[in-house]
Amino acid sequence: MEIQDLAKAIDGKLYGNDDFFSIDGFTGKFTFLNDSHTGDIVIRHWINETGIKMAFDKNIACLITQTPKDCAIEMAEKLNFPLIVCDKIELANAYALSHTIDKFSPNSTNVIITGTNGKSTTSHLIYHILKNAGYHVFTNTDSESEFNTLIDPMVSKLISDEVIENGEPDYLVIEVSEVQGWLGNLMENHAALMSAAVNPKVGVITNIAMDHIGLVNSIDDVFREISTVPDAIGDGVCVVNFDDDLVMKLNVRNPFYTSMSELNDENAVYYNGLGIVYDNQTILTNDELPFTGHHFIQNILSAVGAAISLGLDIHVIEEGVKSYKALNRRFAKLNDEPLIYDDFAHNPDGIRATISETKKLLTDNQTLYVVCAIRGSRGVEINQLNVEALVESMDDSIELILSSSNDVVNDLNFVEEDEREVFFNTLNENNVEFIHYDNLKECLSDTYNKADKKDIILLIGAQGMDPAESLLKDII
CATH class of the missing domain: 3.40.1390.20 (HprK N-terminal domain-like)
Incomplete structure (x- = not known):
């Protein structure tokens, strides 16, 4: 060069x-x-x-x-x-990623995963299926989604380090943020730019929904950012969510469909209520799935679709799914009595889906305590949408507790007064009762001591809820 x-x-x-x-x-x-x-x-x-x-x-x-x-x-x-x-620094990082793959991992088969929800679980599951099959696999997905932004050379560095230490991977599984920016400025076409740099054989688009408010301000903005990804995937297979109307508007060259309903298409995998079906055969029953929440099954379908598109044997895929252990904070069970689940639900769709699935676990005379960390330093708009999602999810079985988590967040995630107020005002306007705590440890301690052994506690939120598991170990 x-x-x-x-x-x-x-x-x-x-x-x-x-x-x-x-x-x-x-x-x-x-x-x-x-x-x-x-x-x-x-x-x-x-x-x-x-x-x-x-x-x-x-x-x-x-x-x-x-x-x-x-x-x-x-x-x-x-x-x-x-x-x-x-x-545009993103041009430099895309160049770095492309050059690194060409130099250090030219023979690997590459996969990208993007979309608003489910990227990390889908990426990690694809990674696990391949690794469980005995392949050498690299992924940038981690439990806190720190490396999926690709706005710095971290992934390029990690790939070169991996090759130097362990040899060239058989597969690269790269999670790509669907919308990205720096200092409040949108990096246009970020997902497509980074996807093209990876030169994927298979790409996955999970869904299109609102997140990253401020960088994008409408669902049309999100669609515009993701709409160029299929071109970046090129002649590779693009695994798409048939149930998402916006995803189905994308111009995809070689689609492979996933759905929560029956699909009569040879290039499709779907869920029929009893298990996952491919080529008219049930390949995984409900009892064999690592988790059964609606949105998690969608993630499993995406991962299975990607694995099929890579040419893996169905039995290899089955074993990979059955042996999978979820990432931290992906509906992770932290306690039995009371049941405590922890999920990285941090945007409106994630909040609705996670609460909906948790409510299905309730039986008579049980209370569901939803403990939500307000998103700090992310602006009023995303918090407005998040609290509206909470309002939609409320019923008589739920008690709502909010945390600003001042005791565990840094300056980059501190909850500002206007972010807190939009929560309070929206809940009050809709007559939703709630309790608010400034500190997460007190919030968790009081909720745990208040709950009956038969009740369920659901922890949701982003950075403000990340330390919950370690805090609960001391409390319990």
């Missing part, structure tokens, strides 16, 4: 030096400044003159940024150090 070609590919302008800085050129690794070594390329959203000095001292090949601060450019020129400044 020539540095001028790199700059041109990402629409960047080169400062400081017209060649890579290190004597041996570029190692092929894209990474972070703190983790970088001689010959690596670092990608950072912003850099100042101190960062340029660090890069110079580390003898890295060059540094790419969107926002040079203070005297970064002047320092690069003074040190004769190559600095590439681009208008």
Whole structure:
């Protein structure tokens, strides 16, 4: 690679030096400044003159940024150090991902998963099916969905590290955020850009719904972001949710359908109430499914559809699904008496689906305690939609408890006054009774002590509910 070609590919302008800085050129690794070594390329959203000095001292090949601060450019020129400044950092990260796969994992079969809900569970289940079958698999999915944004070179770094340590994977299973941005600005076509960089043989689109309010402000915006993904998948198979009207409006070249109702199509897998059916055969009964909630079965269908599209033997797929253990905070059972479930329901569809499924577990004279962490520093709009979803889900069997989780969140997830007020006002306007706690530990302790052994406690929310399991261990 020539540095001028790199700059041109990402629409960047080169400062400081017209060649890579290190004597041996570029190692092929894209990474972070703190983790970088001689010959690596670092990608950072912003850099100042101190960062340029660090890069110079580390003898890295060059540094790419969107926002040079203070005297970064002047320092690069003074040190004769190559600095590439681009208008869209996502172009650099997409290039890094594509280059990394081409260099370190050129023979792997690649899968991408995107959509509003169910990405992580679907990705992790595909990963498990393949790994259980004996394949070497890499995935960027983790329990807190930290690596699916692809707005930094983390996944590129992880792939190169994996290959160096363990050899080239047979499969890459890459979760892609359907909508992404930085500092409140939408990165247009993020999902398509990153999907194309992976060059997938199979792509999965789970659904299209509202999330990431502020980056997008209507369902039309979300549809527009996802609508370009099928082109990025190209001639690969695209596993699509037949039950989602917006997904079915996408222009898909080679579809494979999933549905919660019977489908008469050879390229389809569906759920008939008793189990999962493919090619007119029940391949997994209800008793063999790792979880039976409606939205989780949709995730299983997507994963099974992807595995079929990859050409895996049906028996291999069956064994993978039957042996699967869910990610943390995906309707995880934390206690038996009372039953406590914890789920990463953090947007309207997730809230409705999770409460709906939990209510099915109730019998006579049981109370369902829904403990919801308000989303902090995410804006009024998403919290308005979340509380409206709560209102729709309420009935006489439910007691609602809210937490601002001030004791466990950092500044990036602190619940602002207007976010709290939109919850309070909407619930009061709809005559929904609730209790609010500033701190999560007190909230969990009081709810646990209040609940009868026969009752059910459902914990939902994003970062504000993440520490719940560890806190409950002390409380219980």
